[in-house]
Amino acid sequence: MTGDKFAAIVNDFATAARNADAALFYYSGHGMQLNAVNYLLPVDFRATSEIELKRQAIDLGDIISQMETNAKINLVFLDACRDNPLAEIFKKTIVASGRSASLYRGLAPVNSGDSNTMIVFATAPGKTAADGDGRNSPFTSAILQNIASPGVEVETLMKRVSKAVSEITRNEQFPERLSKLKIEFYFQPAGEDDDDLPPQTTVEVGEQDFARETAFWKGIENSNRIADFEDYRSMVSSKVFSGLFSSLAEKRIATLSQTAKIEPALDVKRSSEPETQSAPAGFPTVISTSGYNGSNFVEGAFTQTSPKRWEERNSENTGAYRFKELEQKNGRILLFDESRQLYLEIDLEKKKTAWRLEGPKNWNPLYDIVAVK
DSSP states (O other), X not given: OOHHHHXXXXXXXXXXXXXXXXXXXXXXXXXXXXXXXXXXXXXXXXXXXXXXXXXXXXXXXXXXXXXXXXXXXXXXXXXXXXXXXXXXXXXXXXXXXXXXXXXXXXXXXXXXXSXXXXXXXXXXTTOOOOOOSSSSOHHHHHHHHHTTOTTOBHHHHHXXXXXXXXXXXXXXXXXXXXXXXXXXXXXXXXXXXXXXXXXXXXOOSSHHHHXXXXXXXXXXXXXXXXXXXXHHHHHHHTTSSOOTTHHHHHHHHHHHHHHHHHHHHHXXXXXXXXXXXXXXXXXXXXXXXEEEETTEEEEEEEEEEETTEEEEEETTEEEEEEEEEEEEETTEEEEEETTTTEEEEXXXXXXXXXXXXXXXXXXXXXXXXXXXX
């Protein structure tokens, strides 16, 4: 989301958290640290100086401080430790200017006050986390798999999340948490027959569950991805959500499924026309690259997995970035990453790759092409 929308949502969240029994802040996206201060970055982040960074990004410390002022219990889950090309460009600008600044990969450790607060990072401070092969990262997937478990206290739940992430990433990623919780907290009560669970430490089914389900639905209702609505259906099946929007979800799945059937038929029709073939003769299906991402040397490859789909794997990312092919023409392949909302250009003649976000037209150099097949 854009910086203005991000700031508005954070402001609404702070207002809603006033006098709340519990506040949960979950963030999945890009983040960076500068001089040990953590910033969450909107998609239109373009800062080239520290002053611009503070104006365009969201200071994570401000969010946590506001939560601890407003709510009794505070949970902060951060899946924001990803490799970020925008942060790398900012770093290059800082270094080129000769200014002294401590800018590192990943996020910095966070200090909370004396409130009942738990802060969980997708990986250790200063490290980067995997995006994963599916819609969600290993960290987010592990949370979704465990959050509906009845009668599981949040400390135990996060231990299970850490174990799952470690197993999924083959011990390459370890979530880290800072907890100052003094009372127990449960996302789901143990059940009506369990009299041992203190009533003041549970999240009761009702207003909070309705708000959580509504917020999830608002985030996907305009999506064109069937997987988003299947995720909602899965959450209803596992009793995380009540199913308030189930009929709408089923209609969207049916509509998108019908669209998916129509589009391949159109592709088949176009394939008979030489000027619009999806895979012109002579275009490679595997493109090996290498180059520097900031100060790190990265080797990887773009692989065509289907007529309109590509994925990138490299030495800095344990998962895969997935792209939709938009065009192959004049020795140039244009791809789009829907999850990160960015375009990637592969120029076979110049043997270069470049990227840009949706909106701005300026291309940013990325890696060199070293081999094709």
